Amino acid sequence: MLEVEARNLEFVEPFVDLKIKITDGMLLLVIGLLYGGVLVGLFYSLLGEGFSRGLLHGFLLGMYIGLLSYIVIYFNNQNVLPKIKQVLLWWVVWGILSFVVGLFGFLLAFKTLLLFKVKVPVFLTQKEKFLIASLSTGILTYLTGLMVYQFVRMRNRKEAIERITLEANYKLTLRMLNAHFLSNSLHTLLELMDMNKEVLECYVKHLVNYQRRALTSPKIIPLKEEISMVNSYVFIEKIRKGRDIVFTTDVDENLENEPIPALILQPIIENAIQHGLPEDKSKHFEISISAKRNGQYIILCVLNNGNPISNFQPGIGLSLLAKKLESQGGKLILKSKNPPCFMVKLPILSIKGYKIAYESSNSR
Known part of the structure; x- marks a missing residue:
């Protein structure tokens, strides 16, 4: 017998450590100003040059180091x-880049003081002491950069683990609901076997398409694939409920x-059918999706x-959807109550980010 050992699994998406935000740049600048100002101020004070004078010189040094750090880190990480x-x-x-940033920041600050004829x-x-x-300064910048890197x-x-947990809860909820949906769909399938063969074939085609995409879609998919899944869902519900449900789209070619998070439209469509379908069966029910940049x-x-x-x-489905969108930098907005209209606002994913997310989700 051979005991199967659990291998180490990396659930965090690739290069998550390299993501740097604008707020990180502000953090680097603030740290540079405070750290440089206080350190140089104390150093000047020990040499009898005056703390306030050293504080101002240190602020200049910290500003250069903070700005250079953000520029270099952003380029380096990208x-x-x-x-x-x-x-x-x-x-x-x-280590090398942090040291270079500190060194150049010091040289720029020194040259700026000389340029404005500041004492x-x-x-x-003295050349030796200047060196x-x-x-x-370069060494201290490296140590400070190391701490900032660990924080980031x-x-x-x-944040990545929170997104993964949210995604898992979201998919688990959808699959639990999908099991009930599948049971009802199969029951409808049995009823159709003695009816129109053409409708039956079309129903099976849409059911397979919907189930495949709902169960196997990666985290990020093209918009047209999401709409294709929704189209299949609407057709299935149309047959199941025996209602005149019209589905239209107005999407810019x-x-x-464009890559979007998977399974973000289906909960809204399901909510529309569940709560919006008129009681009067003679009235046709229309659902439309529009997409623009x-x-x-x-x-x-x-x-x-x-x-x-x-x-x-909002029920569980829409609440989880709202959290999922927030984790992606997007929003779910109730735009209108009459007629009912939900709006999804999503930041456009870069092609590079799309490839990383798509490959990451497919590798699991």
Whole structure:
């Protein structure tokens, strides 16, 4: 007998450690200002040059180091580190670049003081001591950068784990609901076997398409695939309920291949059919989806001509969907109660980010 050992699994998407935000740039600038100002101020004070004078010089040094750090880190994380597979080499690159940032930040601050004819301490005019001061600044910048990197790394991983947990809960809920939906769909299938063969074939085709996409779709899919799944869902519900349900789309051709999170339209469509379908069976029920681009966002609108919304209380499906969209930087908005209309606002994913997310989701 052979005991099967659990291998280490990495559930966090690739390169999550390298994601840096604008707020991180502000953090680097604040740390640079405070750290540089206080440190240089104390150093000047020990040399009898005055704390306030050193504080101002330190602020200038911290500003240069903070700005350079953000620029270098952003470029490094986008273009250099993703090409390096060994994490150990990341530390080497980080160390070298952090040291260089500190060194150049010191030189820029010193040159700026000379340019504006600001008096500098005597020891900085001595070549040997100037070299020691600049090298020391580089080393301290590396140590500070290391702490900032660990903070950003832990925050990014925490956010990634929260997104994964939310995604798992979202998919689990959909699959539990899908089991009930599948049971009802199969019952309808049995009833259709003695009816129109053409309708039966079309029903089976849409049922297979919907189930395959609902159970096996990666986390990120093209918009046209999401709409294809929704179209199949609406057709199945149309046959099951024996109602005149019309499904229309108005999607810009340039957006059809835009990547979006999977399974974000189906809960809205399900909610529309469940609560909006008129009691009068002679009335046709129409659901339309429109998609357009607004700046750096994709705007999806799901509109129906059914029962107006009175007291809106989102259920589990819509609540989880709202959280899922928030984790992706998007929003779920109730645009109108009469006629009922939900709007999904999503940031446009970069092609690079799409490939990483698609490959990551397919590898699991």
